[in-house]
Amino acid sequence: MANSKNEILLQKRSDFNAWGLPGGALEFGESAPKACVREFLEETGLKVRTKSLLGVSTNFIQHYPNQDVAQAVTVEFVVELVEKMSKEISSETLDLKYFYKDKLPKIFNKQHQIFIDHYFNEDYPFID
Template identity: 65%
Template sequence: MKKDYIKDIRKKVGHAPIILTFAGGILANKRNEILLQKRSDFNSGGLPGGALEFGETAEEACKREYLEETGLKVAVKSLPGVSTNYIQHYPNGDIAQTVVIEFIVESIEKINVNLSSETLNLKYFSKDNLPKIFNEQHKKFIKNYYSGNFPYYD
């Protein structure tokens, strides 16, 4: 598996529009509150997850990103959806059509690791008390999760 795939691509294309694939997960506690990450790039909430590295499966990426961003080792339970209809503009000027594969995950164990600098805070939120979410794809996954509308795709 090649590390820093996006950095390698961006060295070649700069901020030009590209297509990127991401994987993440929805983790709910016993009160059906979902874990959200306050992201350092957008200074707002989102579901933990990140870009696939070259040669990595979506499931592997979800598990790796969860560990890096939350310190939690997770298992994938199901696939509630895929979103492909979104153009993300990043604060650094990068532009990408983001393909997001979202899983429902369960926590296996907490691992004491230094969290990624991408994580400012982690907190569980109820559907009626959500913070500002950084993009429409994550908003739709959260809405569809709480309404039971899955599998979901766009």
């Protein structure tokens, strides 16, 4: 999600103690757009709507701190704010902050960095 200054909202994740895009896993029977809206609310306290597909990334192996390893298939959307719903956010979130393209923190994985790059380069939707 970007603000009026074209800064993007990033989440400092508790599992990696590093910055990335808000998100999470699908629940059984849930569509990707509905999961995006639900996860965004849980992790940020913000109600959003999906505007467009940002992209799909299918070729990334994620190593988690708990030793799990998974091939991450990630679907990302460009979203817009509907309203702030809650100050309470998930324990998965250590911090939320907007960042300019040239002032990004280190992103916790290459897959999220690729999505961020495509967004700022206005090169979407994409599939890799």
